[in-house]
Amino acid sequence: xxxxxxxxxxxxxxxxxxxxxxxxxxxxxxxxxKDQELDSYREMLLIRRFEEKAGQLYGMGFIGGFCHLYxxxxxxxxxxxxxxxxxxxVITGYRDHGHMLATGMEARGVMAExxxxxxxxxxxxxxxxxxFSKEKHFYGGHGIVGAQVSLGTGLAFANRYRENDNxxxxxxGDGAANQGQVYxxxxxAALWKLPVVYIIENNRYAMGTSTARxxxxxxxxxxxxxxxxxxxxxxxxxVRAVHAAGMEAVEHCRSGKGxxxxxxxxxxxxxxxxxxxxxxxxxxxxxxxxxxxxPIEQVKARILEKKYASEDELKQVDKKIRDIVADSADFAQxxxxxxxxxxxxDILL
Amino acid sequence: MSGSTTRxxxxxxxxxxxxxxxxxDDKVVVFGEDVGYFGGVFRCTAGLQKKYGSHRCFDAPINxxxxxxAAIGMSTYGxxxxxEIQFADYVYPAYDQIVSEAARMRHRSGGQFTCPMVxxxxxxxxxxxxxxxxxxxxxxxxxxxxxxxxxxxxxxxAKGLLLSAIDDPDPVIFLEPKRLYNGPFDGHxxxxxxxxxxxxxxxxxxxxxxxxxxxxxxxREGSEVTILAYGTMVYVAEAAAKETGxxxxxxxxxxxxxxxxxxxxxxxxxxxxxxxxxxxTRTSGFGAELSATVQEACxxxxxxPVLRVTGWDTPYPHAQEWxxxxxxxxxxxxxxxxxxx
Ligand SMILES: Cc1ncc(C[n+]2csc(CCOP(=O)(O)OP(=O)(O)O)c2C)c(N)n1
Ligand SMILES: [Mg+2]
Numbered sequence: 113x114x115x116x117x118x119x120x121x122x123x124x125x126x127x128x129x130x131x132x133x134x135x136x137x138x139x140x141x142x143x144x145x146k147d148q149e150l151d152s153y154r155e156m157l158l159i160r161r162f163e164e165k166a167g168q169l170y171g172m173g174f175i176g177g178f179c180h181l182y183x184x185x186x187x188x189x190x191x192x193x194x195x196x197x198x199x200x201x202v203i204t205g206y207r208d209h210g211h212m213l214a215t216g217m218e219a220r221g222v223m224a225e226x227x228x229x230x231x232x233x234x235x236x237x238x239x240x241x242x243x244f245s246k247e248k249h250f251y252g253g254h255g256i257v258g259a260q261v262s263l264g265t266g267l268a269f270a271n272r273y274r275e276n277d278n279x280x281x282x283x284x285g286d287g288a289a290n291q292g293q294v295y296x297x298x299x300x301a302a303l304w305k306l307p308v309v310y311i312i313e314n315n316r317y318a319m320g321t322s323t324a325r326x327x328x329x330x331x332x333x334x335x336x337x338x339x340x341x342x343x344x345x346x347x348x349x350x351v352r353a354v355h356a357a358g359m360e361a362v363e364h365c366r367s368g369k370g371x372x373x374x375x376x377x378x379x380x381x382x383x384x385x386x387x388x389x390x391x392x393x394x395x396x397x398x399x400x401x402x403x404x405x406x407p408i409e410q411v412k413a414r415i416l417e418k419k420y421a422s423e424d425e426l427k428q429v430d431k432k433i434r435d436i437v438a439d440s441a442d443f444a445q446x447x448x449x450x451x452x453x454x455x456x457x458d459i460l461l
Numbered sequence: 462m463s464g465s466t467t468r469x470x471x472x473x474x475x476x477x478x479x480x481x482x483x484x485x486d487d488k489v490v491v492f493g494e495d496v497g498y499f500g501g502v503f504r505c506t507a508g509l510q511k512k513y514g515s516h517r518c519f520d521a522p523i524n525x526x527x528x529x530x531a532a533i534g535m536s537t538y539g540x541x542x543x544x545e546i547q548f549a550d551y552v553y554p555a556y557d558q559i560v561s562e563a564a565r566m567r568h569r570s571g572g573q574f575t576c577p578m579v580x581x582x583x584x585x586x587x588x589x590x591x592x593x594x595x596x597x598x599x600x601x602x603x604x605x606x607x608x609x610x611x612x613x614x615x616x617x618x619a620k621g622l623l624l625s626a627i628d629d630p631d632p633v634i635f636l637e638p639k640r641l642y643n644g645p646f647d648g649h650x651x652x653x654x655x656x657x658x659x660x661x662x663x664x665x666x667x668x669x670x671x672x673x674x675x676x677x678x679x680x681r682e683g684s685e686v687t688i689l690a691y692g693t694m695v696y697v698a699e700a701a702a703k704e705t706g707x708x709x710x711x712x713x714x715x716x717x718x719x720x721x722x723x724x725x726x727x728x729x730x731x732x733x734x735x736x737x738x739x740x741x742t743r744t745s746g747f748g749a750e751l752s753a754t755v756q757e758a759c760x761x762x763x764x765x766p767v768l769r770v771t772g773w774d775t776p777y778p779h780a781q782e783w784x785x786x787x788x789x790x791x792x793x794x795x796x797x798x799x800x801x802x
Contacts, residue, residue, distance in 0.1 A: 176589030176782075177588065177589030177590050177591055177594065177779070178589075178590065178591070178594060206593075225779075228779050228780030228781075229780070234779075236778075236779060236780035236781075237776075237778050237779055237780065238591065238592075238779055239589075239591040239779030239780075241591065241593065242591065242592065242593075242779070255550075255591070255592070255593030255594070256550070256551065256553075256593055257523050257551070258523065258554075287522070287523045288523060290522035290523050290524050291523060291524050291554065292524055292526050292527065292554070293554070318494075318523055319494070319495050319499070319502065320495045320498070320499030320502075321494065321495050321498065321499065321520050325497075325498060325520050326520060326521070326522040326523070327522065392498065392499055449780050449781065450780050450781060452781055452784045454780075454781070455773060455775060455778060455781055455784055455785060456773070456775065459774070459775045459776070461774075
């Protein structure tokens, strides 16, 4: 990838009507192959249906405490995952169910962690915000806003140290981007040329506070500028745009050029967590996003238009996904709770 | 004083205290994450921005260190910032500012500067919050000399103590047991909680009435054993006393620093027995301090070792919350045990 200028400082970059000369990082979109369209459709739909089910189980009282749904943001994690190779690490905050499913973690294990059961990824100890999978190189699931950014930087350091060619994908939100440790991390990553892609999922809100009310510079792609970290805004509702930017970003890191920032312009449809009625924004705003920019509907429309699959075939896909999700929900309700003796395991004595 | 009162929740009591303090003194400014426009995730600051303007009640970015650090600067100048840390579990990024700056300003400036500020934060478990939304970090603050540490257990106390805290010339850590926001939860998670409107301590004086820092309250008079508690555990202690039939004297410390040693020793000298309880983990918890204080001051009056009932020495779990939470059964067992000696 040739060195490029950073994205504009004033306006949100629109990827609509992009031309073939633009790179992924500059908002270019490469058409997906049939397989890519169908794969991304399936992956995004799995996350959507999983989250809908989690919301239901929460409403029924099977999931306690905190539960942050990823609905609306599916294209971000699916597009990025499609740009990875096995071994690349993923780390994120507490809105993590989608990231886990995208890395290939089992729906059963994730759902059972939500309900606090033995078969959950953290044996019921972590809950919605705290899950991990060594096998899938998923490093959590972190409840403290911004903490994972330094951890992801450390993963990148380990990659460089081991010369293993892996890249650390470090996700965080627009709100998290204001934590001081983010900038400590940026400096270290740039100083030591670490292979880390910082993915800022800008869904316009941090709980009830919009970016305008909390950020002096709400173009988050610029946040690495003083460290010389290139940053780009990406249409996070279009999985192809995410994928194209992801491919270049990961390549940039792998080739030893140091960190890179991708600001994903995205949106969460639901409240911050299950207990948030989201009164701080209008229903129209949400509705407009849903009806005009939905990441899954975009792919679906293309699949049908290009006749990659028929309505009926997509219904079959949907049914398979519903089966996976229903199975995970059954498991999450029937699997026993951890034994009380588990209170005193995985600790220091 | 008019003497009139209003029934309210702890959330409303906290909001009212902010309101009165802001009305009285324009040096009081209130900020934190989601505090201004949204009114706080627990609604403790709802309506303040509308009433006093966004220069006095406002949102801060998610940067606890910056929030507390800025508040320290404001307070050394003479403002009286009241900041909210959304959950006590999020205070750690600000811990350096609290310990190295706020707590030491008075001492290292030879008394020229103090930090008249309040750092409020919801604390404690019982809401299925898991390890990042349930902690009780009070001992991390009591261990630092230079801070005052307050834990109210009712709407009545929350209002009076918060007013005192805001008016105090030094930094006050104000820990609000979130499980008590809407009612006196006694650890019986399978039973409905009485709302504050049906509890005598839900009746709060309307005016500017303060409760002094450093004064404990006796919640139940008794002769057989003294229970030292604060926050949610006050009601757990009440339930345990009732269920065991042991005539316990329950002391609600209300302020951990300064500690009301007089009230403690007076009671323990009378009963000769003492059980210390808290939700926080056991090792180096505030209970250790209480236990040591009691044996130093009341050794010759004690008829049994001082017992502690606390959270286990583990992170707060997601599953098995009620096996972790020191409920009335565990407190009751300690009461029986201490009576055996
Ligand atoms: C250190 C810390 N401060 C505050 C919180 C409370 N909190 C949890 S999520 C959140 C908003 C974060 O917003 P953003 O980073 O934009 O992520 P999003 O929820 O939009 O995915 C806040 C304030 C926390 N968990 N940790
Ligand atoms: Mg956000």
